[in-house]
Amino acid sequence: MSVITVERKILEKNDEAAATLRTNFQAQRLFVLNLLSSPGSGKTTLLERTLEQISPEIKTAVIEGDVQTDNDAQRIAKFKAPVVQIVTNGGCHLDALLVRDAVSQLPLDGVRLLFIENVGNLVCPAGYDLGENKKVVIVSTTEGDDKPLKYPHMFRVADVCVLNKTDLLPYVDFDVKTFRTNAEKVNPRLHFFELSAKTGDGVETWIDWLKKQIDS
């Protein structure tokens, strides 16, 4: 028996591709957000509301990741934003190689903001760097306020947490204070937004923050 030393990261190919993407995004002055959540939290609705308010002032592009269908890309295309759909055919997350291919298909001339809507899943996407500036985890009030404790990996890697569907708070057993305390236990550096993508309540603060990120 003998031992061959390897000492290599298993996700090295992803990390290398993500580092290249990050360098290219920076050179293009593109601000990139990786949107992460469970299915049905309202990622696409938040994107629609955001595009409605931010473009054409800030040219925005979208990469949609789904296991099947291009339904989300069709919803986004209505806002005349450049959009590419990645269908993972069963894959539970996007990786940097898939994003690299998608980016090569996007007309990015003049685009300052790029959203990557990840596959709806609070587990696997947490492990994959996509070259983004910030990871945004979206939770809706119809989910439990203990989500951060159940899926700590995701909340730990996130920079921003959007609580969506606040219009439903009177009808659900979701305590915002408990939720924030739970999330802060896992990640004290999380930046919070509370909004309803459906009614538009609280969306302005989100849009202002996005604009600030693009300017800086």
Place this chain on the structure above:
Amino acid sequence: MHELSLAQDIIAIVKESLEPQAGVSLKTVRVSIGEMAAVVPELLHHAYDALIADTPLQGSKLDIAIIPVTAICHSCKKTFGLEEYEFLCPNCQSSDIEVLTGDEFFIKDLVVA
């Protein structure tokens, strides 16, 4: 359930590492996984075993070492182990802590015969 694609990544690295070693037979792949790497060892074992069936790697095994989560507090300078994902210093309750270990996910070495 991304363990299948992770097992594929492992096999790709193993094959590359074995390429210059003609005639050896792989026995064990020693993998280190941090507790916060969001990788389920059992699923990784299953995925690896399924992927190497009827290939030259058949018969080899993964040997998985789990690396616990440790952190240092920048306020009181104490080092401690973290449980339950509460990122607070157990000594002074500061949130100004830095994770030292627990995110790892790498192939350490290969045991061959």
